[in-house]
């Protein structure tokens with residue numbers, strides 16, 4: 001089994017929670033793409049996105065993906081929710097065919113997100129509808145780049161992790 005997997009899915013679907021558990025289960029390293037970006041730009045991603053905009057953020061994101069291509073050992077990497085809208089990163093991950101999509105219902109993720117305030121990438125005065133449009137358009141992009149898809153509906157991170165391991169081993 002090639003143990004280099006990217007966890008994809010909309011913001012707060014559970015990528016980091018599941019990614020950490022999956023890495024432990026497979027005994028490999030865990031990376032968070034947003035953390036790699038933060039280290040490279042010396043700023044938290046939210047502030048970087050707000051200050052420099054989408055294009056600069058996506059360039060930094062692709063640099064982080066390319067950095068991981070050079071890593072020789074196995075790993076699990078939780079990506080940012082916007083990776084599917086970054087054409088260059090999307091093409092790289094699509095070719096690698098090792099992305100795992102956590103598909104969590106809209107209402108569940110929206111209520112998790114809004115607890116911490118409106119994220120930087122939602123700009124309108126109707127963030128719920130703006131996020132719904134984003135959710136719908138991203139859903140099919142994640143599906144098109146995924147090696148496998150698991151539902152995150154009403155399951156704990158450990159249950160989702162077990163389902164992924166089961167599918168990877170089948």
Ligand SMILES: Nc1ncnc2c1ncn2[C@@H]1O[C@H](COP(=O)(O)OP(=O)(O)OP(=O)(O)O)[C@@H](O)[C@H]1O
Pocket residue numbers: 009010011012013014015016017018078079080081112152155156157160
């Ligand atoms: N399966 C789950 N059941 C209940 N709560 C969850 C589940 N997965 C994640 N959460 C909660 O949702 C929030 C976001 O989780 P997490 O950071 O794992 O998501 P993420 O997809 O990595 O988010 P981001 O896109 O912002 O990096 C956290 O508060 C976490 O505890």
Ligand SMILES: O=C(O)C1=C[C@@H](O)[C@@H](O)[C@H](O)C1
Pocket residue numbers: 010011034045046049079080081082083120121
């Ligand atoms: O969903 C998104 O567009 C994003 C999610 C975050 O994790 C960051 O990667 C960034 O703020 C973009």
Ligand SMILES: [Mg+2]
Pocket residue numbers: 015016017032078
């Ligand atoms: Mg995360």
